[in-house]
Amino acid sequence: MQTITATNYSVYFNENGYEYLNRILKPELYSKIFIIVDGNTAEYCLPNFLAHLATNIEIEIIELEAGEENKNIETCLQVWYSLTELEGDRKSIILNLGGGVVTDLGSFVACTFKRGIDFINIPTTLLGMVDAAIGGKNGVDLGILKNQIGIIREPKAVIVDTDFLQTLDGSQMRSGLAEMLKHGLIYDKSYWNKFKDLSNLNTNDLDTLIHESIAIKNTIVSEDLTENGIRKALNFGHTLGHAIESYCLEHPNVKSLLHGEAIAIGMILESHISKEMGLLNNEAYHEIKYCISDIFEKVSFTTEAINQIIDLLIFDKKNEFGKVQFVLLEEIGKTKLNQTCSNELIHNAFTDYQL
Ligand code: NAD
Ligand code: ZN
Incomplete structure (x- = not known):
């Protein structure tokens, strides 16, 4: 390669x-x-x-x-x-x-x-x-x-x-797959489309997908090493995903999630927020939700857990001037950076995720 x-x-x-x-x-x-x-x-x-x-x-x-x-x-x-x-x-x-x-x-x-x-x-x-x-x-x-x-x-x-x-093991492989899916969602719809059917994937295909994923991340980072612009797109799914990871680390009695597993949930939630804010169309949202849900097991969150996850957002390292910043999707392959959203939209996203 x-x-x-x-x-x-x-x-x-x-x-x-x-x-x-x-x-x-x-x-x-x-x-x-x-x-x-x-x-x-x-x-x-x-x-x-x-x-x-x-x-x-x-x-x-x-x-x-x-x-x-x-x-x-x-x-x-x-x-x-x-x-x-x-x-x-x-x-x-x-x-x-x-x-x-x-x-x-x-x-x-x-x-x-x-x-x-x-x-x-x-x-x-x-x-x-x-x-x-x-x-x-x-x-x-x-x-x-x-x-x-x-x-x-x-x-x-x-x-x-x-x-x-x-x-x-399989769960660690899925965890990595979450970041590969993210690269398609934020940057390249044709790359995302390759994940719609994973059933016939062989080792050579996987090697090629890994190579392409690295190339996407590298293109983004090369343009903006210090994350003042386009690199922020790589944080799609990570605002809520990191808060979910922190919540799990804080509650050892809750089933712990791998990084990619938390990011997979974060990507579904942040796609829902994108849809509710009028950025992403309904069809694209459902395509994202069903593709990711096919690969990752659904996780349940109590209302108390969701409130605590929202409280953790203030520690996100992307925050600027005390504001929680989201990367949202305008379409598959295109992001909108520096977005803010209400707690109500976050609650709605969890409700839809758990349906
Ligand atoms: P990890 O390093 O914990 O590895 C997962 C598990 O697999 C560990 O138990 C490890 O010992 C084991 N392992 C590693 N290689 C193995 C192999 N070949 N065979 C068998 N077992 C093996 O976790 P990860 O998922 O690789 O990485 C998650 C971390 O990466 C998080 O801390 C996350 O924040 C960080 N991260 C950083 C960036 C960045 O840009 N710096 C981007 C994404 C994620
Ligand atoms: Zn990550």
């Missing part, structure tokens, strides 16, 4: 990725390689990854506990200490081998250690490949609040090896 070029780095696929890594991991360029993994990627991905590496630079492995609840500053602190104890210096490089939790946190650690060292993302989940590992956003959660601490700095490269997906 063809390499995708971003403004300051490239996304390499499969064997091209390893060829690139082995070309740059030279002792004259780097003093030490730190590979950050979590418990699962240490088991399922690291042995294969190491088998592809041909370098004589010393390698140290730093293993994190898996899970969103560990994407926090306390874990960063442990990694900063590990890097220090293992004598990391300004010429060290970090390779983040994992899903969005490892790439978000590992990149943030790399950007802040000794005021910034090189890092490369090697995403091992579908969500990581099509979204989290590319675009330069990194950081951690603050308590239950998502991605509150972080900076934007692009990686030196991203290596996508779709073989890693073989050990990923």
